[in-house]
Structure formats: structure tokens, C-alpha cells
Amino acid sequence: MALVTSVVPRTRRNVELVLLVLSFAVALGAYALVGIAETGHVPADMITVGGGLVLLTLALHVVTRLRAPYADPVILPIATAINGIGLVMIHRLDFVGRYGHSLAPRQLMWTAVGIVAAVILILLLHDHRGLSRYTYTAMTLGLVLLLLPLVPKLGMTLNGARIWIRVGPFSFQPGELAKIALAVFFAGYLVTARDSLSLVGKKVLGLQLPRGRDIGPLLLSWAVSLGVLVFERDLGTSLLFFGLFVALLYVATERMSWIVIGLSLFVGGAVVAWSLFSHVQVRVAIWLHPFTPELLQGQSYQLVQGLYGMASGGLLGTGLGQGSPGKIPQSESDFVYASLGEELGLTGLFAVLVLYILLIERGLRTAIGVRDGFGKLLVGGVSFSLALQVFVVVGGVTRVIPLTGLTLPFLAYGGSSLVSNWVIVGLLLRISDSARKPAPEPDPVAKASRPEEVAA
Amino acid sequence: MNAPLRRLGVVVAMLFSMLLASTTYIQFVQADNLNSRPGNSRALEKEYGRERGPILVGGQPVVDSVKVDDDYGYQRRYRRGPEYAAVTGYYSLVYGASAMEGAADSYLSGTADQLFYRRLADLFTGRQPQGASVSLTISAKAQKAAWDALGDQRGAVVAIEPKSGKILAMVSKPSYDPNLLASHDRAKVAAAWETLTADAERPLENRAIASRLYPPGSVFKLVTAAAALSSGEYTAESQLPGPAKLKLPESTTTLPNDFSGACSRTGKVSLADALRISCNTAFGALGMTLGTEAVLSQAEDFGFDHALEIPLQVTPSSFPVDPSQAQLAQSAIGQFDVRVTPLQVAMIAAAIANGGTLMKPNLVDTINGANLDVIHREKPQKLSEPLSEDAAAALTAMMVGVVENGTGKKAQISGVSVAGKTGTAQQGEGDPPHAWFTAFAPADDPQIAIAVVVEDGGRLGTRASGGAVAAPIAKAVMQAVLRT
Numbered sequence: 001m002a003l004v005t006s007v008v009p010r011t012r013r014n015v016e017l018v019l020l021v022l023s024f025a026v027a028l029g030a031y032a033l034v035g036i037a038e039t040g041h042v043p044a045d046m047i048t049v050g051g052g053l054v055l056l057t058l059a060l061h062v063v064t065r066l067r068a069p070y071a072d073p074v075i076l077p078i079a080t081a082i083n084g085i086g087l088v089m090i091h092r093l094d095f096v097g098r099y100g101h102s103l104a105p106r107q108l109m110w111t112a113v114g115i116v117a118a119v120i121l122i123l124l125l126h127d128h129r130g131l132s133r134y135t136y137t138a139m140t141l142g143l144v145l146l147l148l149p150l151v152p153k154l155g156m157t158l159n160g161a162r163i164w165i166r167v168g169p170f171s172f173q174p175g176e177l178a179k180i181a182l183a184v185f186f187a188g189y190l191v192t193a194r195d196s197l198s199l200v201g202k203k204v205l206g207l208q209l210p211r212g213r214d215i216g217p218l219l220l221s222w223a224v225s226l227g228v229l230v231f232e233r234d235l236g237t238s239l240l241f242f243g244l245f246v247a248l249l250y251v252a253t254e255r256m257s258w259i260v261i262g263l264s265l266f267v268g269g270a271v272v273a274w275s276l277f278s279h280v281q282v283r284v285a286i287w288l289h290p291f292t293p294e295l296l297q298g299q300s301y302q303l304v305q306g307l308y309g310m311a312s313g314g315l316l317g318t319g320l321g322q323g324s325p326g327k328i329p330q331s332e333s334d335f336v337y338a339s340l341g342e343e344l345g346l347t348g349l350f351a352v353l354v355l356y357i358l359l360i361e362r363g364l365r366t367a368i369g370v371r372d373g374f375g376k377l378l379v380g381g382v383s384f385s386l387a388l389q390v391f392v393v394v395g396g397v398t399r400v401i402p403l404t405g406l407t408l409p410f411l412a413y414g415g416s417s418l419v420s421n422w423v424i425v426g427l428l429l430r431i432s433d434s435a436r437k438p439a440p441e442p443d444p445v446a447k448a449s450r451p452e453e454v455a456a
Numbered sequence: 457m458n459a460p461l462r463r464l465g466v467v468v469a470m471l472f473s474m475l476l477a478s479t480t481y482i483q484f485v486q487a488d489n490l491n492s493r494p495g496n497s498r499a500l501e502k503e504y505g506r507e508r509g510p511i512l513v514g515g516q517p518v519v520d521s522v523k524v525d526d527d528y529g530y531q532r533r534y535r536r537g538p539e540y541a542a543v544t545g546y547y548s549l550v551y552g553a554s555a556m557e558g559a560a561d562s563y564l565s566g567t568a569d570q571l572f573y574r575r576l577a578d579l580f581t582g583r584q585p586q587g588a589s590v591s592l593t594i595s596a597k598a599q600k601a602a603w604d605a606l607g608d609q610r611g612a613v614v615a616i617e618p619k620s621g622k623i624l625a626m627v628s629k630p631s632y633d634p635n636l637l638a639s640h641d642r643a644k645v646a647a648a649w650e651t652l653t654a655d656a657e658r659p660l661e662n663r664a665i666a667s668r669l670y671p672p673g674s675v676f677k678l679v680t681a682a683a684a685l686s687s688g689e690y691t692a693e694s695q696l697p698g699p700a701k702l703k704l705p706e707s708t709t710t711l712p713n714d715f716s717g718a719c720s721r722t723g724k725v726s727l728a729d730a731l732r733i734s735c736n737t738a739f740g741a742l743g744m745t746l747g748t749e750a751v752l753s754q755a756e757d758f759g760f761d762h763a764l765e766i767p768l769q770v771t772p773s774s775f776p777v778d779p780s781q782a783q784l785a786q787s788a789i790g791q792f793d794v795r796v797t798p799l800q801v802a803m804i805a806a807a808i809a810n811g812g813t814l815m816k817p818n819l820v821d822t823i824n825g826a827n828l829d830v831i832h833r834e835k836p837q838k839l840s841e842p843l844s845e846d847a848a849a850a851l852t853a854m855m856v857g858v859v860e861n862g863t864g865k866k867a868q869i870s871g872v873s874v875a876g877k878t879g880t881a882q883q884g885e886g887d888p889p890h891a892w893f894t895a896f897a898p899a900d901d902p903q904i905a906i907a908v909v910v911e912d913g914g915r916l917g918t919r920a921s922g923g924a925v926a927a928p929i930a931k932a933v934m935q936a937v938l939r940t
Contacts (some may be wrong), residue, residue: 247467251460296495308498310482311490324498324527346483350476357472364465368458376457384464391471398478 009438012073013065019077020061024054027084030320034092037321049091052108053084056115063119068433072366075432078359079410079425083111083418085352086411088320089332089339096326103332103413110415114422121426128431132374135188142181143224145174146241150231161234161405173407175237176420179244179385180427186245187377189217190252194373198253221245222262226269233279235270236392236404242266244385248377287402302329306338306397317345332413334405337397352411353394360387363428369435379431382424497549501528508532509564509587509826511544511556513594519544519557524640532557532638538631539603542612542662543594543819545768546634550645555662556590556819559767563588563823563831571831586826593622593821593834598904601936602627605929609914611890612663612798615906615933618806618896620836621815623766624904625933626799628663630655663909665770669795670909673881674714674734674863674922675892676790678804681731681739681854683746683754685847690727690742692850698725702737704782711740711785714880714921728854732862734878736789743788744781751775751788757842758804758814766799766817773800790879801907805894807840808855809875809902812848814839856899864893866927869935873899876930878922888913893926897934904937906930 028050035043043049057080064071091104125131131138149155154165164171190197225242229235246262274280282299285292290300290307305328313323325331325339332339341349363383367376386409393412396403407414409421482490490496507530510520518540521530532547534540545555553561562568566587595615602613602625615625636648652660661667684690698719702711719725719735730738743751755775756762764770776783776793786792799817807814816837823832843851855875858864864876879892891913896905908929913920 247464251457251464254457254460291493304495305498307482307490308493308496310479311487311496312498314483314487324501327498341479341483346480349479349483353472353475353479357468360468361465364461364468367461373457376461380457380461380464384468387468387471391475394475395478398475398482400474400478 009070009436011065011069013061013069016061016064016071016073016076019074020057020080023057023077023081023084024050026081027053027088030085030088031091033320034088034095037319038092038095049104049108053080053087053111056112060115060119060122063122064429064433067122068429070433070435070437071429072362072432072436074358074362075425075428078355078362079422082352082355082359082410085340086336086408086413087111089325089336089343089411090413092321092343093325093332093339095321098326106415107413107418110418111422113415114419117419118422118426118429121423122430125426125430128375128378128427128434129372131184131378132188132191135185138181138188139185142178142185145178145181146224146228146237148174157233158405161237162232163234163237163405170415173414173416175240176416177423179240179389180382180420180423182241183244183248183378183381183385186248187374187381190248190377191373193217194252197249197258198255219265222265222269225266226273229270229280230273230277234405235280235283235402236389236396236406239266239392239401239404240385240388240406243388244381247384248381251380252373252377283402287399290399302335303397303399303403305329306335307399309335309338310341310398313342313345315346317341317343317348319343333407334393334403334412335397336408336412337394340411353390356386356390356409360384360390362432366428366432366435370431371435371439375431375434379428382427386421386424506530506566507586508547509566509589511560511564512589512591513540513599514596515591516596517589518592519634526640528640531640532634534634534638537633537635539599539627540594541631541634542628542664543592543626543768544634546637548637548645548649549640550642551637551649555768556592559765559769560590560820560823563590568831571825588826588831589824591821591824592819593617593620593624594626594819595624595937597936598625598933599627601625601933602929603629605932606908606910607915609910609925610657610663610912611908611910611914611926613906613908613929613933614664614799614802615904615937616802616806616815616817618809618902618905619815621806621817621839622821622836623817623819624937625906626662626664626819628661628667630657630659632659662768663798663911665766665768665797665799667771669771669773669797670890670892670911671792671881671883672790672794672796672801673879673890673892674736674790675801675804675877675879675894675907676788676794676796677731677734677739678808678851678855678877678894679755679758680743680746680751680788681727681851682758682804682808682843682847683750684727684742685850686754686843687746687750692726692728692854694727695724696727696730696735696738697723697741698730698735698738699723700737702740702785704740704785705744706780707782709782711736711789713737728857731854731877732857734858734863739789740785744785746788748779748784751784754842757840758807759800759839760796764817766819768819770799770817771797773797791882798907798909801892801894801909802905804842805875805877805896805907806902806905807842808848808851809896809905810848811845812843813841852899855895859895863921863923864895864927866923867893867895867931867934869897869931869938872897872934872938874931874934875899875902876927878927880921883912886918888916888918888920891916891920891925892922893930895927895930895934897938904934906933908933 032042090107094102148165149162156164156166158164225238229238249258286300290303320343323342325342328335360383367380393406393408395401407417508521510517519534522533524531545557547553547557564587606629613627639645700718713736725738752775760773773796783792787794816839820834825831852875859867859874859876863878867874867876874897876895881890891910894907896902908926910925914925
């Protein structure tokens with residue numbers, strides 16, 4: 001035994017702290033630059049606003065240190081950096097003064113809410129496997145949240161997409177939270193159904209086709225996502241959910257046939273929707289021919305302004321506070337990517353994209369490292385949904401796909417998005433902790449089967 | 457489940473590659489194209505946000521940029537708007553830039569390649585980038601004299617320094633106020649534009665170098681005379697037939713003189729006298745004898761049919777292609793299809809004045825950076841040698857005769873020998889003619905060569921002639937230059 005030295009995994013919490021300090025430097029430096037560009041001096045509220053962000057993330061860091069010591073050290077600093085850059089951009093756009101009130105303080109407040117939610121999640125959820133008990137609760141919650149905007153009087157249409165609900169003074173994108181609920185449901189459902197989904201079925205042209213009854217859930221989720229596309233008029237949400245489901249189906253069953261079937265179903269459905277519904281046709285026309293004169297005056301104005309903004313930024317950008325991103329409608333939410341492109345240039349956008357890539361890659365690595373199937377599917381699912389969401393939003397702004405109403409995780413203005421993405425960070429921290437911590441010496445099966453370990 | 461998760465990672469990498477590519481495409485590959493799209497106000501504002509360099513005449517700005525408190529940062533100001541409009545042009549948010557504002561745009565806006573290192577320095581020092589200033593060759597006195605002398609008549613005046621090709625004056629009337637088009641109020645600009653473009657008198661066109669070209673009338677006789685002298689077969693004393701009417705071959709029409717009767721009692725006239733009294737029949741006959749080839753190549757040596765940038769675009773003047781003998785006779789006296797710009801006529805005078813060597817006309821003197829260092833200094837360039845020194849001297853003497861004792865007496869300046877030629881270009885039966893005058897002075901050491909055209913007879917209407925209407929204007933401008 002003396003020869004077998006087991007490598008003691010290190011917690012890497014100090015690495016996280018160092019990286020966090022770097023993230024603070026990026027965010028606070030940018031904040032100071034905006035102040036200098038807009039008012040000529042370093043902003044007076046640097047201490048309070050900057051301090052707010054620092055204290056919040058440090059709190060999450062301390063909680064991680066105590067309750068999830070083996071968590072991946074890169075996730076929190078990246079989320080902090082992207083959130084910080086987004087806050088600075090929103091603060092900078094407040095100087096344009098389009099809304100009569102400042103958005104940055106609200107965004108900071110929602111950041112606080114999101115981080116607190118992540119802290120609560122880490123404190124209460126000792127083992128992510130406990131979540132698998134709520135598979136069908138999550139399904140119900142997810143579907144309700146997804147379809148909530150269709151309820152008359154509650155839902156509201158913004159920029160053509162009906163993905164918002166309004167309760168009193170608050171507006172909310174329930175789809176953002178549905179993302180997490182549905183990831184839990186998909187993971188829970190697929191981990192139990194994977195055997196029947198992957199092992200039986202006829203083989204045609206090298207593809208193992210599933211049985212008719214096993215295809216039911218796929219068809220159901222296809223129908224729901226098309227319903228979202230047609231009735232909520234949002235390609236992004238629709239693509240996000242269906243893509244998430246198909247990806248997890250593939251991960252669970254390891255069968256390419258699901259991807260082929262899923263993609264054909266989606267493409268077919270989208271083409272049918274395009275031929276039947278004029279609002280889908282308009283979206284496609286804006287995507288393909290934004291410079292058509294009749295579109296330019298109204299429907300493609302935002303997209304084209306975004307392109308102009310990014311073009312004027314060029315390689316290095318105009319510098320924070322030096323461009324005119326205020327010309328783009330929703331430059332702080334749907335088009336924050338174009339705003340950043342204008343002022344930080346191609347260089348800045350590459351940096352932001354690389355941050356996202358790193359974050360998603362850490363998520364997928366956690367999925368590979370975690371030991372249980374449910375955890376793999378859950379963390380793989382939320383990571384992939386982040387990737388899909390970034391793709392759908394940035395792809396929409398840069399004309400890879402038609403424009404949608406989704407927002408960039410952490411970066412864009414919007415409470416629902418921010419809170420749900422910090423919950424995902426909490427989830428990633430929690431699951432990466434169990435992926436990286438040394439396997440418990442005694443009977444791990446017994447531990448996993450003790451449900452009272454999971455806090456209520 | 458790890459293998460598919462890894463493949464999912466590859467899918468994510470592919471998705472992000474597409475985003476990196478699309479972002480690069482927009483911000484790098486397509487950026488210039490997007491920035492120059494007509495509807496892109498952002499690029500304009502960026503351009504306006506930089507202080508555009510001034511346009512100077514004699515060290516004083518005729519156009520400069522003043523700081524204003526709006527989206528654009530700077531407002532273009534034209535201090536002597538209409539007087540200089542033909543030279544400066546306008547710089548408009550809506551309609552772009554014209555004339556010098558357009559031709560020297562890369563310098564004025566500071567984007568020229570020569571300004572690269574300056575921009576680089578500005579980038580690092582955080583200094584607000586500034587455009588370069590463009591100094592013109594225009595003489596403020598000549599410009600003012602031309603503007604005033606033309607008065608409310610339609611037409612154009614161009615004056616050149618023969619030795620260098622520097623353009624001393626360039627006026628086109630009717631003019632417009634570029635300030636109206638440079639306003640930042642798009643609605644006002646559009647309204648002004650509507651008015652100007654709808655105006656039947658075409659105030660936006662620069663009659664001196666572009667616009668619709670004019671028939672030159674008798675000033676073209678200088679080209680025919682130059683062709684005759686260049687052929688070596690003619691001198692100032694060569695005798696030409698000068699009847700009252702010239703019978704044209706293969707045609708029922710005849711070519712009459714502008715005055716009644718023959719060009720002399722004998723019916724014969726010397727080349728010098730023919731030019732002095734502007735004898736149509738003698739020059740018509742001379743043209744036919746010389747042939748199309750000789751007259752055309754002489755005209756081309758003077759600049760006909762050649763594109764020219766001063767750096768404003770000049771419309772090439774033209775001589776008819778393959779005329780019949782009758783048409784050639786009419787072309788030789790500047791009628792039929794001969795069409796010229798006033799600048800072209802001034803170039804003919806300038807070449808004769810400069811001993812037969814034509815210098816390239818040019819409006820830009822120097823270009824200076826924001827800190828006054830010279831970025832570019834325009835050197836005089838030879839354009840062509842349309843006639844020999846001897847021929848030029850002979851033609852000069854003949855032109856002095858025109859002013860001393862011929863059709864151009866109204867251009868006489870006491871104490872200065874002036875060489876000139878009148879033109880009265882017929883447009884059609886009963887229509888008032890265009891009145892022309894071209895000249896240079898002093899004849900022995902030319903400081904200025906000038907061409908004046910007054911449309912439709914100016915104040916005199918159908919009774920107009922080049923000598924009566926255009927010569928006094930040329931005289932006023934020459935005096936303004938020579939009095940220094």
C-alpha cells in the first residue's frame with residue numbers, strides 16, 4: 001500500500017480568489033474608464049457600486065470555500081467578469097439617458113438577487129442527486145413557465161416576441177427559469193428511460209431507429225417548441241429547448257439517430273411555420289435582406305444599427321464611452337453584444353466569447369467528471385443550454401440565424417436572465433464540487449440513497 | 457455518457473467558431489463597406505466628430521469648422537459662401553461632399569494615408585484627431601473682382617497664372633450658399649436641396665469646369681490660328697481669302713461674318729488682321745485648308761478630349777469627330793459641335809502666354825497638418841507643349857492687336873499691354889449669343905490668363921458681343937491681379 005500514493009485533489013480555492021481579483025480589476029477598470037470618458041473623472045460611486053459587486057461575489061466565494069471546497073475555481077471568476085462587463089456597459093448606456101432612469105443600479109440589484117440565490121442553492125443543496133426526485137415537478141414547472149406568456153393579460157408582447165409576463169410593476173421572462181426546470185426534468189427522465197431508448201429498435205441505413213412508443217416524449221417536446229415558435233413568436237426560445245432536449249437525448253442514449261430525427265423534425269417544422277405564418281416570414285426576410293429599403297425604415301432598423309455599430313468599432317473599438325451605441329434600440333439588452341462590439345471592438349468581443357467558451361467548457365468537463373448519470377445530464381444540459389443561448393443571441397445579432405428575443409447570459413440587462421444564470425452558476429459550483437472531491441472511502445451507494453441528506 | 461459529452465463539446469466549439477467568424481466578418485471584412493453605406497449616420501457622426509480641416513485662401517479660412525453642441529460636434533462654416541461655392545463645394549450630412557470638400561476629403565477629414573502616423577500618435581496620446589488644412593491657389597482679390605464684375609449675369613470666370621498653372625479665380629454664377637446644405641437640420645437641408653435642384657438656372661453646377669459645356673465661338677480661332685502657325689506654312693502676314701460670305705462645299709449654306717461685308721476691301725486679309733477683326737470667312741477657309749487632323753490635334757494639345765483633375769473633376773472639352781468640310785469650316789470658328797469649358801479657354805490663353813507651354817491647372821497650393829507642418833506642396837507640372845515659342849510669340853502679338861485695335865478694345869488697361877480674343881457664340885436664330893473673352897497680361901511678362909463667359913448675352917441680350925460684355929469683366933480681374 002505504501003507504494004500507491006493517492007493524489008490528494010487540491011481545492012484550488014486560492015486560485016479562484018486570484019482569478020476573482022482579476023475579474024474585479026477588469027470590471028472596476030472599465031467602470032473607471034466610462035466615468036472618465038463621460039464626465040472627465042473617476043466616478044465618485046466607484047467604491048459603493050464596485051464594492052457592491054466585490055462583496056457579493058466574495059460572499060459567494062466564501063460560501064464555496066466552506067460548503068463546496070472542491071468546486072471548479074474558474075466558473076465563479078468568469079461569471080463575475082462577464083457580469084461586471086455587462087454592468088459597466090449598462091452603466092455606460094445610462095449616460096445616453098433614453099429611459100429617464102438608470103438601469104445599472106437595477107442590474108446590480110438583480111445581480112445581488114442572483115448571487116444570493118446561488119448562495120442559497122449551495123447552502124441548501126448538499127447533493128445534486130436529490131434533485132432527481134423532483135423530475136416531474138420540474139417538468140410541470142418548466143412547461144407552465146414556458147407557456148405562461150401565452151396566458152391572456154399576464155403575457156405581453158415585446159418586439160414581436162411574446163416571451164414576457166408582467167406582474168404588477170415587474171416584467172419577467174419565465175423562459176429563463178424554465179430552462180433550469182426543464183434541464184432537471186430532461187436529466188431525470190432520460191437517466192431512467194435511457195435504456196429503453198437506446199437499446200431497442202430497428203436498424204435502418206446504419207441508424208438504429210427508436211421504437212414508436214419511445215419516440216413519444218421527443219414528439220411532445222417538438223410540439224411544445226414549435227408551439228413556442230408559432231404562438232410566442234420566438235425562434236430563440238424554441239431552438240433553445242428543442243436543442244437542449246435533443247442534445248441530452250443523444251448524450252443519454254449515445255445514438256446519432258436521435259440527433260438526425262430531432263434536427264429533421266425541427267427544420268421541417270420551422271419550414272412549415274415559415275410557409276404558414278407571416279411573422280416568421282418577416283423575421284426571415286430581416287435576417288436575409290436587412291438592407292431592403294422598406295425593412296430598413298422599421299423592422300430591420302435595429303439589426304442594421306447593430307451592424308453599423310459593430311462596423312464602426314472595427315478591430316479595437318472606439319473605446320468605452322466614445323462610440324454611439326445609444327443609437328441601437330435595446331442596446332443594453334438584446335443588442336448588448338453590438339454595443340460592446342462598437343466600443344471594445346473585435347478584440348473585446350473575442351475576449352467575451354472566449355470567456356463564454358471557457359465557462360461552457362468547464363461545465364462540460366464537470367459533466368464528464370461527475371460520477372452519476374443524472375448529474376452528467378443535468379450539468380451537461382445547463383452548460384449546453386448556455387452555449388445554445390449565446391449562439392442564438394450572438395448569431396442573431398451577427399446574422400448567422402434570424403434574430404430572436406433571447407438575451408446574452410450575465411451580460412444583457414434583465415433580472416430573470418441574470419437570476420437564472422446565477423442559479424446555474426450555483427448548480428455548476430455544487431456539481432463540480434462533487435465531481436472533483438475525492439471519492440468517499442466508505443459505501444458511496446448507501447450515502448447516495450439517503451434522501452434526508454438533501455435539505456428540504 | 458462521456459463520449460457523447462465530448463462530442464457535444466465539439467459541437468459547442470463549432471457553434472462558437474461560427475460566432476467568431478461572423479463577428480470577424482462584420483467588424484473586419486465588411487466594416488469598410490458598412491461604414492460607407494449611405495444610410496449609416498454613425499460613420500458620418502464619427503467623421504463630423506473629428507475637427508475637419510479648414511480651406512484657406514491667402515492664409516485666411518474661407519471654410520472652417522466650428523464646435524457646436526449636437527450629435528455631430530462640429531459644424532462646417534462657409535465664410536464667403538456663394539462667392540467660393542464653385543471652388544469649395546459643400547459638405548452635407550445628407551448629400552455628401554462636392555468640389556474641393558469632396559476632392560480633398562481624405563486630407564480635410566484626416567484619413568489620408570499621409571496622415572497615418574499622426575493618427576497613430578493621436579491614438580496613443582488621446583489627442584482629438586484633426587483634419588489637415590488645404591491652402592488654395594486662389595487669389596482673394598481676383599476672386600472678389602471676378603465675382604463682383606460678373607454681377608448678376610449668368611456665366612463663369614476662370615483665371616490662371618500661366619507660369620505655374622495656379623488657378624487664381626474660379627467663379628460660377630448663379631451660385632448658392634453652401635451653408636444651407638451643411639446645416640445639421642436634415643429637413644432644412646432637404647428643403648434647400650429641393651429648391652436648388654429645381655432651379656432652372658442650375659445654381660449647383662460649376663459652369664467654369666463642368667456643367668453643360670459652351671460653344672466657344674470666335675475664341676476658338678486662337679486654336680485654328682495656332683494650328684496654322686504650327687504647320688509652318690503660315691505667318692501672321694500670310695494672306696487669307698476674306699469675302700463677306702464663304703461658300704461651303706457640299707452644302708447650301710454659307711458662312712457669313714458677324715459684321716456685314718468682307719474682311720477687307722481687297723477681299724484678302726492677313727492672318728493677324730483676320731484674328732484682330734474676328735473674320736469668320738478667313739478662319740473658315742483656313743480651317744478647311746488645314747484639315748480636321750491639324751485643327752483637332754492642335755485642340756488636343758491644348759487639352760481637348762483629356763480628362764483633368766484640378767483636383768476637381770473637369771469635363772473634357774470636345775471637337776467634333778469626323779466633320780464634313782462645311783462642318784469643319786464652322787468648327788474652325790468655334791461653332792457647330794465644338795464645346796468647351798471656360799477653364800479650357802483659359803488654358804489656351806495660358807499656354808500662349810507661357811511661350812507655348814501649357815502648365816497643369818491646379819487649385820491646391822499646400823496641405824498642412826494641424827500643427828502647420830507641410831504634408832504636401834503642389835509643384836508646377838507641365839501638361840503639354842501645344843505650340844512653339846516662336847508661334848506663341850507671333851500669336852501673342854496678334855492678340856495684342858485684338859485689344860489695341862480690334863474687337864477687344866474694352867479690355868485695354870492703361871500702361872499694360874493686354875493680349876486677348878473675343879468670342880460671340882451664336883446659339884440659334886434670334887437667341888442671344890454667349891459672350892466670351894479670353895486674355896492674358898502683361899503681354900511681355902504674363903501674370904494672369906483669363907477666360908470669361910457670359911451666358912445669353914448677359915445684360916445686353918441679343919445685342920451682346922464678347923467685346924462689349926465679357927471683355928470688361930476680364931479687365932477688372934486682370935487689374936485686380938496686376939495692381940499688386
